[in-house]
Amino acid sequence: MSEPLLTIAGLSAGYGAAPVLFDVTLTVNKGEIVALVGSNGAGKTTLLRSISHMITARGSINFAGRELIGLSPEDVFAAGLVQVPEGRQLFPAMSIEENLQMGAFLRRDTAAVARSFEQMYALFPILKDRRRQAAGSLSGGEQQMCAMARALMADPKMLMVDEMSLGLAPVIVDQLLVVLADIRKAGVTVLLVEQDVFAAFSVADRGYVMETGRIVREGPVAELAEDPELRKAYLGVA
Ligand code: ATP
Numbered sequence: 001m002s003e004p005l006l007t008i009a010g011l012s013a014g015y016g017a018a019p020v021l022f023d024v025t026l027t028v029n030k031g032e033i034v035a036l037v038g039s040n041g042a043g044k045t046t047l048l049r050s051i052s053h054m055i056t057a058r059g060s061i062n063f064a065g066r067e068l069i070g071l072s073p074e075d076v077f078a079a080g081l082v083q084v085p086e087g088r089q090l091f092p093a094m095s096i097e098e099n100l101q102m103g104a105f106l107r108r109d110t111a112a113v114a115r116s117f118e119q120m121y122a123l124f125p126i127l128k129d130r131r132r133q134a135a136g137s138l139s140g141g142e143q144q145m146c147a148m149a150r151a152l153m154a155d156p157k158m159l160m161v162d163e164m165s166l167g168l169a170p171v172i173v174d175q176l177l178v179v180l181a182d183i184r185k186a187g188v189t190v191l192l193v194e195q196d197v198f199a200a201f202s203v204a205d206r207g208y209v210m211e212t213g214r215i216v217r218e219g220p221v222a223e224l225a226e227d228p229e230l231r232k233a234y235l236g237v238a
Helices: 044-052 072-076 096-103 110-121 125-127 142-151 170-185 195-205 228-235
Strands: 004-015 018-029 033-038 057-063 081-084 156-161 189-194 206-211 212-219
Touching: 004 044, 004 189, 018 033, 018 044, 018 057, 018 189, 018 212, 033 044, 033 081, 033 096, 033 110, 033 170, 033 195, 044 057, 044 072, 044 081, 044 189, 072 081, 072 228, 081 142, 096 125, 096 142, 110 125, 110 142, 125 142, 142 170, 156 206, 170 195, 195 228
Parallel strands: 033 189, 033 206, 081 156, 156 189
Antiparallel strands: 004 018, 004 057, 206 212
């Protein structure tokens, strides 16, 4: 039986007077990887920002049985809903280790935090080798790994990853997709926003397609990938 972890209903949001999201409804079940895809400017990042409460939204965002609308971004983070932002947004002058430590800033159990460090270095061995290196001096792929590890250091129930593959070589994207599958195995639910639909669908269970601020399609990725319209629009194949 699938158990919803994140349930969004009738959500609208925008920037100032400009509306961007209209009546968005989306569910992520516990243990799932869900892909949210759509063209440039469709509103995917805006939806993640609404869920993280970086911007104000109207409607309902229920997470682990609790209504989040009205809470602060800090409360949402503390509830276990953590975003890996587009563009990584690391602290460039800080080392990898210090960036990871920042992710764990709310945790008081130092033994558990030490275990999380070991888990992150097992998941991303390159980060262990370079742990004293400034995050700003890492390659794009290493920065993405560091951003994902920093988010995981919060011990989240759910990770929201925005444009993980942006600007990265296919071989690095493949490595990160394997890591996402490992993260899910470790019990973390994932909402993945991607323009690389092939990559997203290769790892996700279900997908949602967003166009101009509205969800226009949803279903198991195997079904969506067979849909002739979507294949033409997003996969570039007939
Ligand atoms: P992309 O994949 O290109 O990032 P997206 O689907 O994530 O696209 P959003 O970044 O959510 O789309 O943008 C949706 C709309 O909101 C766009 O029209 C964009 O111009 C607008 N928008 C995004 N951020 C802001 C902002 N800070 N202020 C005003 N408008 C914004």
